[in-house]
Amino acid sequence: MRGAKGRGRKIYIALLLTLMYVPIVLVIVYSFNQSRLSSVWSGFTLSWYRELFRDRAIFEALRNSLVLAVISSFSAAVIGTLGAVGMARLKPPPGKIGKAMEYLSILPIMIPEIILGMVMLAFFSLLGLPLGMLTLILAHTCFCIPYIYLLVKARLAGLDKSFAEAARNLGANEWRAFRDITFPLILPAVVSGILLSFAMSFDDVIISVFVTGPHTNTLPIRIYSQMKTGVTPKTNALCTLVFAATVLLCILSTVAARIRVKTPKKEQSK
Amino acid sequence: MKKIAVMLGLAFILVIPSILFAGGSKDKQAKKEFTLYTWSEMFPQEILDGFEKETGIRINYVNFDYDETMLTKLETAGGGDYDLVIADDYIIETAVEKGLAQKLDKSKIKNYSGINPIYQKQFYDLRDEYTVPYGAGVQTIVYDPSTVKVKISGYADLWDPSLRNSIGTIENYRVINGMALKVLGKSYNTENIADIQAAGDRLTALAPNIRLIKDDNLQDEIISGEISAAVMYTSQVTMAKIENPNLEVVFPKEGIGFGIMAGFIPSKAPNAEAAYAFLNYIMDAQRGAECFEYLGYYSTWTSSDSYISPEYKDFLTLPAGFNLDMEMIQNISPRADEEHSKIWTAFKTAAGN
Numbered sequence: 001m002r003g004a005k006g007r008g009r010k011i012y013i014a015l016l017l018t019l020m021y022v023p024i025v026l027v028i029v030y031s032f033n034q035s036r037l038s039s040v041w042s043g044f045t046l047s048w049y050r051e052l053f054r055d056r057a058i059f060e061a062l063r064n065s066l067v068l069a070v071i072s073s074f075s076a077a078v079i080g081t082l083g084a085v086g087m088a089r090l091k092p093p094p095g096k097i098g099k100a101m102e103y104l105s106i107l108p109i110m111i112p113e114i115i116l117g118m119v120m121l122a123f124f125s126l127l128g129l130p131l132g133m134l135t136l137i138l139a140h141t142c143f144c145i146p147y148i149y150l151l152v153k154a155r156l157a158g159l160d161k162s163f164a165e166a167a168r169n170l171g172a173n174e175w176r177a178f179r180d181i182t183f184p185l186i187l188p189a190v191v192s193g194i195l196l197s198f199a200m201s202f203d204d205v206i207i208s209v210f211v212t213g214p215h216t217n218t219l220p221i222r223i224y225s226q227m228k229t230g231v232t233p234k235t236n237a238l239c240t241l242v243f244a245a246t247v248l249l250c251i252l253s254t255v256a257a258r259i260r261v262k263t264p265k266k267e268q269s270k
Numbered sequence: 271m272k273k274i275a276v277m278l279g280l281a282f283i284l285v286i287p288s289i290l291f292a293g294g295s296k297d298k299q300a301k302k303e304f305t306l307y308t309w310s311e312m313f314p315q316e317i318l319d320g321f322e323k324e325t326g327i328r329i330n331y332v333n334f335d336y337d338e339t340m341l342t343k344l345e346t347a348g349g350g351d352y353d354l355v356i357a358d359d360y361i362i363e364t365a366v367e368k369g370l371a372q373k374l375d376k377s378k379i380k381n382y383s384g385i386n387p388i389y390q391k392q393f394y395d396l397r398d399e400y401t402v403p404y405g406a407g408v409q410t411i412v413y414d415p416s417t418v419k420v421k422i423s424g425y426a427d428l429w430d431p432s433l434r435n436s437i438g439t440i441e442n443y444r445v446i447n448g449m450a451l452k453v454l455g456k457s458y459n460t461e462n463i464a465d466i467q468a469a470g471d472r473l474t475a476l477a478p479n480i481r482l483i484k485d486d487n488l489q490d491e492i493i494s495g496e497i498s499a500a501v502m503y504t505s506q507v508t509m510a511k512i513e514n515p516n517l518e519v520v521f522p523k524e525g526i527g528f529g530i531m532a533g534f535i536p537s538k539a540p541n542a543e544a545a546y547a548f549l550n551y552i553m554d555a556q557r558g559a560e561c562f563e564y565l566g567y568y569s570t571w572t573s574s575d576s577y578i579s580p581e582y583k584d585f586l587t588l589p590a591g592f593n594l595d596m597e598m599i600q601n602i603s604p605r606a607d608e609e610h611s612k613i614w615t616a617f618k619t620a621a622g623n
Contacts, residue, residue: 037509040493054315057331118342125346209339214305214351217332225333228309229565230505 024243031236048233058222058238065202065219068133072140073197079141080148081190085182088156106146116143117210124211131213139211140201147200148193155189304544305330307340308356308533312404313552314564321551327544337361344370349537354545356404356533360601363394371400371534378546381553384573388588389530393600401532402549405567408588409445409527411520412492412507413499422499424523425449429476438482438497443614444599445527446483446501447473452524458599461606470613477620492517508566511585519585525595530570562586 034043052058083105090098108116120142124135163185167177205220212218223235310333318329334340337358344352349370357365365371376382379402389403413422420430428437428449439446448458450469460466481497482488488502489510502510511517535545552561558574563582569575575587602610 035513037487037490037493037513040490040513051315054319057310057318057329121342121346131343131346131351205335209335210342212332214307214332214347215330221333221335222310224335225309226311227335228505229311230509232311 027236028240028243031233031240033233033236036230036232048237051232051234052237052241055234057217058219058234061217061219061222062238064133064216068136068140068218069198069201072137072144072201073194075137075141076144076197077148077190077194080145080193081152081186083145084149084152084156085178085186087153105149108143109146113143113204113206117207120207121210131211132216133213135211135213136208136216136218139207140204143204143207144197144201147196148190151189151193151196152186155186159185302327302541302544303330304328304541304548305332305351305353306356306548307332307334307344307352307354309333312356312565314560317552317557317561320557321548324551325544325547327547329548341365341368341370344536347536347538350540352536353539353541354533354535354548356531359392359394359530359532359598362401362532362534363601365534366395366400370537372537372539372542373399374402374535375546379549379553381550381555381558381571381573384553384555384558384571386570386572386575386588388592388596389570392530392598394532401534402553403530403532403570404552405531405562405565406570407504407529407531408568409448409501409522410504410507410585411499411501411522412510413518413520414492414495414514414516415518416516417495417498422518422520424453424520426453426524428479428499428501429453430479433479433499435479435481436498437476437479438484438488438491438500438502439480440488440502440506441483441485442503443610446617447610447614448527448599449473449501449522450476452522452527455524458527458597459602461603463606463609466606466609466613470609470616473613473617474620477617477622480621483618483621489513504568505566507585508582512581515581521589521592521594523594525597527599528568528596529599531567 030041031048032044032046033041034045034047035041087098087102117139120135120139121131124131124138129135159182164177164181167181168174172180203220204218205224208218209221209224212221223231223238226232226235304327306329310331318331321327322329332352334343338361340355340357341361341364344355344365345368349372355365362371382402385403389406390398395401411422411425411428417436419432420427422428444458447466447469450472451458451460451465453472454465454468456462456465456469482491485503487506488500489506491497492500492502492510493513500510507519511519533549535542539545552558553571553573555571555573556577558569558571559577559579562569562574563578563586567586569578569587578586
């Protein structure tokens with residue numbers, strides 16, 4: 001019985017992993033395909049990678065996307081965390097108006113993106129802000145805040161208030177208690193919020209295409225606008241590189257974590 | 271603590287390359303710049319590099335997803351910011367109406383006379399004042415003569431019973447409904463509701479022959495033999511022909527629908543001179559041919575036709591002495607458009623899609 005059950009599990013997992021990874025493997029395989037089409041295999045080539053590296057515009061777009069995603073996810077982290085911590089400390093707990101404020105602050109992820117994009121474009125041009133990196137960062141920060149806010153809020157809700165109170169009793173001032181007690185405790189939520197926001201910002205097309213200016217193309221816009229002429233294996237090559245970078249990062253962080261764990265053994269004694 | 275360390279580490283690793291990347295781009299405004307606003311992959315890299323090398327002008331190639339987005343952005347910029355826009359015919363009509371395009375100084379485009387007159391004086395630019403056509407989508411029928419028994423010479427042949435369950439079409443309702451209109455001898459842009467309804471009945475009769483209705487990668491299906499005849503986008507026809515030169519490309523005898531992509535200079539373009547320089551550069555006969563081969567759309571410049579290599583020639587240029595009736599698909603009244611949607615839905619349902 002046990003054996004059959006175990007096999008069932010294995011098959012299930014294998015099936016699931018296949019479904020998830022076959023498309024990615026195909027993308028990688030076809031980045032080495034000689035033909036421009038993605039249906040016919042006509043031989044191995046590296047020419048799409050050569051093409052990719054000659055395309056300066058793609059790398060500019062990639063750089064813009066990275067800068068944008070990093071800056072907006074970090075600014076959203078600061079604003080979102082402050083908001084969540086502040087909301088949790090409200091005394092008495094938020095009434096009707098407070099709740100309404102809370103819903104208002106997570107509205108950006110509920111409004112359809114296309115509308116948010118239009119509205120922001122209208123707003124920025126009303127203000128006379130030149131469209132470009134600044135407007136992109138503002139827009140992306142805006143829709144990233146709710147992710148951080150929600151995650152941190154959930155983490156705070158499960159946190160015992162007496163930790164911070166104990167610190168205060170022992171003479172720590174407000175800031176010290178936050179820095180030494182509350183912040184380390186909510187840090188995992190902040191970090192996963194940042195990673196989520198990073199991903200959201202990095203692949204956003206709809207809002208970006210509205211608020212970007214004549215000098216800041218982002219990678220998703222560039223790839224998306226290939227629909228007119230058909231996607232070439234050059235894009236497959238780029239996907240492969242991005243995928244490889246992601247895998248490398250995961251491996252590096254695991255290795256880094258191992259090294260960190262090995263050194264301080266004391267922690268386990270508590 | 272371990273998890274936190276991992277996550278922080280990950281975050282830092284993500285930050286570092288972007289800082290490095292950002293550092294390497296300070297030479298941005300150093301040279302003269304030319305902002306080209308169109309879809310990506312519209313020009314071969316050699317052409318873009320060649321232009322920068324020859325003129326010393328740096329190309330800032332930015333993209334939009336849909337024509338409508340382009341119009342919104344251009345309106346917000348008040349016709350400024352961008353130096354050359356390449357977009358679809360119908361949106362250019364609106365852009366010109368809104369005063370977002372400037373009249374071309376043709377004396378600055380030395381190859382202007384090379385433009386194929388078939389693609390000129392169209393509805394979006396009746397007096398040829400604002401635009402230069404760059405690539406045309408021409409509606410053809412593609413079929414595999416090894417599996418199709420009948421000779422296809424027009425849309426009407428697609429109704430042949432021998433083609434049962436073997437035709438693929440794109441999802442563009444104006445193009446596909448238009449086939450039935452053409453078979454009935456009507457215009458693509460007819461406003462007559464009865465005509466559109468008659469076309470709808472005709473289409474329903476076509477449904478048993480339809481195997482697939484889809485937009486993306488339809489060319490793959492005809493190459494793999496999943497379908498044996500197809501009505502598809504021009505760039506897809508090109509890809510299919512490159513892969514399988516035995517496929518036949520037919521100009522339907524009932525008349526042909528087509529669409530044009532065209533370039534215009536926005537009314538307040540910051541560097542219109544660079545736009546002229548770029549047009550001059552690509553409109554060179556030989557370079558033009560390179561562009562169209564890369565793009566996979568019909569050559570709109572007669573001057574380039576003779577440079578298009580033989581393997582591309584019969585599906586990127588119109589044959590000499592071409593005299594079929596050509597009609598552009600234009601915007602129609604909401605009432606007629608609604609009727610088009612209705613017959614399209616009925617057709618898709620009948621075809622099982």
